[in-house]
Amino acid sequence: MAAPEPDGTSTPIDTSQPPVDFPQNRVLIIERNEALADNLAELLETPASRPVVLSSNESIAEHLRRQAFDLALVDVQFTTHTEDVDLLATLRAASRHGEVILMTGHATLDSALDAIR
Secondary structure, three states, X not given: OEEEOOOOOEEEOOXXXXXXXOOOEOEEEEOOOHHHHHHHHHHXXXXXXXXXXXXXXXXXXXXXXXXXXXXXXXXXXXXXXXXXOOHHHHHHHHOOOOEEEEEOOOOOHHHHHHXXX
């Protein structure tokens, strides 16, 4: 990639690092399937985003105590099979402006409704 100069020539732009004032996107991937989580992290990684993979209640709680998030990709199965934890409420409390996307490979209408209740 190159930036045009007034004389019509181009100067290369270093895109390997974000500008100093470029904010880091805080992305969480909450998924127990390690291979899927790693694939998602690889797809979402950019110079401005280094996704964090979390796969247990303990790791989620620890991470949220230290840092809020901008986006969380959450396996629906995680929200419906998490003992004594309302994961969506925990995420909302930790980052009021963060967006949550629920995902599943085992979709039914009932499981989708259970996840958002």
